[in-house]
Amino acid sequence: KQEVTVSPRLIPGAGFYQKHLGFEWGPGDLIVYETNYKLQGPRSAGSPSVHIVRRDEDICSPILRKLFSESHLIFVGLQKIKEDVPSKNKKSQFVSISKNYRSVIRACMEELQQNAVSTQSGSLASQYGDQVSILLAIELIWNLCEVLFIDAAPAGSLLLQLLDWVRLHKSDVDAKAREVLQSDSPAQHQSYWDVVISLVLQGRTDEARQVLSKQASLRAESSSVFKRMDGLLQTMPIFNPTGTQTLTEFEVKWRHWHEECDRCLQDNTFASNRHLETICKILVGDEDTLLEQKELLSTWYHFLVTRLLFTHPTIKPPDLHYYAQSSMNMFLGPRASPEPLDIILLSAFEFDLHQVIKDCSIALNNWWFVAHLTDLLDHCKLLQSHNLHFGSNLREFLVLEYASGLFTHHSLWQLAVDYFDHCPEFGRVYLELQIERVPLDTERKAIKVLRICEDRQMSEQVRSICKIMAKRALRNNRLGSALSWTIRAKDAAFATLISERFLQDYSNKGSFTDLDLLDNLGPAMLLSDSLTFLGKYREFHRLYGEKRFSEAARLLLSLMTAKIAPRSLWMTLLTDALPLLEQKEVIFSVDQTYELMSCLEELNSGTKHSNLTDQDEDIESTKTELLRLALARNLTMAIVKEGTIET
């Protein structure tokens, strides 16, 4: 079998000054630029360009977007079909799912075509046209696979379904029939006989009779011949799969009818009318006559189905490939080389599923089709029964490819998550690799991405996203946002850093920002010592502001005695105690005052800051003196007060 080879995609404006192409992978695209790795050539003349080459153009199409999002729903539904449903019931579910997929394709084609007709731009129209032709082929292949593999129609029904397939995909007959019937004198219409014969070729005998009756009423002299043909068409047996008739009974009846047609031919019944003669020859399945209708049949597979209809209406699935191959050869002729579409259809008629999927993967420019079809076939357990040892690997391989493609789109990536979730082997790793690359343009988008990771316990990705957001917020001096992202990232070192920024900010401005966040830290406060201090220190300010002085005092003291506050801030804390000490009411008890005193002395006995200026040192010693004084005064009052209460 022929192989599809790859031909180069040309980059305009490259390869003139320099011989090499440099490249860089991007999300959904590839950057290429002219360069020279040998560095022996001339300096570059002209300004080099950077070209962005997109790999999958379909992803960007707003119309195909519907195909992606609606098929996603069907895909997810399919994954939910339980293993324990009896396989007989399952089959009908699978057929229905297959039809749903096809209806989505059809809806898309319809929209594309309307757009192609209505657009003013020629290039857009041809682009839409391209997409329509690809979707048409996809639907054609899918439909055939549905008949042969998913529905797996047995002898008898098989031909009926193939007829439906041909009718659905060659519907210009209907348009032409309408045109003829609506004309002033249908029988005189130049396409009259084409319509009759086309209907016969598709086994639509009732409609053929209807059209024929227009002619019969005109030609009284030959009405008997028309009546004879009408009789043949009317009595043509059609198998009824839901009826009680057995296949053998049907075959007997069909053979009788076939003999009768044959007799008419022998008797030259229709010799007076060459069109009727042709129809009769078609009815007996005369191959030469059928091949003369190439124009009306238009494809070899229509020829195949028509040929079977009039020669082997009870064709069994295993015999199909013989007739398919010979029909193709007869129809295309010995020298014609089949197109990939022909090869794919032929593989389907040969029940070579693997080949169908493989050829489609090579020939189509997106993974949508092969991924969804293979997934469905895998659910039907068809890949195993066809003895492909890789079984579900093929499904997963294709689904991963498709989902990875979706991930390159700025919003479709969300659909891809569900596809990855249903790939047991590599789905999670792929999701991890892809999701951390989703640009975190806004906080909202970051939270969306984060939730997906959290739901799947992807802790490293959760941490990383939060860290990136925290870092970005800090860069932009949004301390509150930075802190809340850091808490989500559980990054202790970074929490310390941001807490220090907060305190620095406080010491500069004398007030805290982001009070909502700081007041509601809760247990998150424990992430780092600095953060704990920040939270507690803010709590002190709040208590103080609410005039809950004794609680505030107790907290302030504990920040020092429990060593939560860094030593460098003790002086600030002690200074914060000053107004409490100055209150009329005694707030610090005797014991608490002693503790404050020891904190102050501990601070002063520590290493002196040698790098302080004289002026700073003056301020410090003044502060200390003030504090000592206030503490002593408070101690007096506290002793008096406590003594008073005790007595």
Next chain:
Amino acid sequence: MFVAKSIAADHKDLIHDVSYDFHGRRMATCSSDQSVKVWDKGDDGEWHCTASWKTHSGSVWRVTWAHPEFGQVLASCSFDRTAAVWEEIVGESNDKQRGQSHWIKRTTLVDSRTSVTDVKFAPKHMGLMLTTCSADGVVRIYEAPDVMNLSQWSLQHEISCKLSCSCISWNPSSSRAHPPMIAVGSDDSNITYSGKVQIYEYNENTRKYAKAETLMTVTDPVHDITFAPNLGRSFHVLAIATKDVRIFKLIPMRRESANSSGPTKFEVQVMAQFDSHNSQVWRVSWNITSTLLASSGDDGCVRLWKANYMDNWKCTGILRGDGSPVNGSGHAAALSAVGVPVAAQMVVGAASAGRYFFPHLDSPRAGSRLAHLLPPPSLIEQIYEPDLSHAPQIRQRHTANSTNQPTEHD
């Protein structure tokens, strides 16, 4: 594949490297004109140059982004024997108004005595570490101990490779089963017999990097080297650009004894080898999930390689310059307007084989063979239920026409 956009990079000389940031929203270019440019993708999808500055006093070979966890940080290396670390700072408001950003040099790493040929950040789980390699055969690993202070970098390790080094790649695996590992390639053409790819592994006990493996089968100059993402596998995959493209599988072998402190030994297998560039291959690179490998060679092509589900590798795409000159610099606007229409005419390659696979329709109604396949719109509505919420409902038969199915006459 199609060229969606062409951007006039406006460098005064050869571009040596283009690097996307982690999220693909920014890009950095470096050139023989000694400058680095940073490009940002706007909300409109267009790329705008937001910074351009002289970085070195020689050709800038490579430019690379640190992980965004560390902020907006770039590293560059140059023929001027140095590597440098750059950080973007939030600029003053008039900078922002002009759409410009400001990058400042945080450090210059001056330890090399020869051209610094490659610079790479280590995987983020190792912290903020930077690696360089140089023509004098030394790989240097630097660390910024305080990620908030990028002006302090300490030289942690110096690995002498004995061969002129051209490229380095870190093993991205963050699995605890895999110690930090770096692969070094050499383009030394003076020594023809020795292996040109060396693998070094960090030893927890000695706290040093020790050679774990030399790929003895690669004796020709190596120009680029790159590990694939690990995907949770026990083995490592390494792609090499030499006189051909080669993909190696490195399978760690079980240690002979638990307390053995020597480096891991590997079973080395060749997974694939492609010589279709016909001559030297200069760059190799994996896409995010390592389903595709791209390579660039002396044939002037970029080739895309893909393994199927049975690990058979195939070329699935080729890119090549058309050899036409770019119109004068004043035509940048015309170039960037190269969009979908041109693309539609020029689509080739396997990824879009649909174009030559299915006959083109000038008009979907034009009576071509495929036009027959399309039912008139009115029929579509009758036959298919557009409402997917009724999915389980089964239709007995899909017929193309609305007339009744002929029934058998007795």
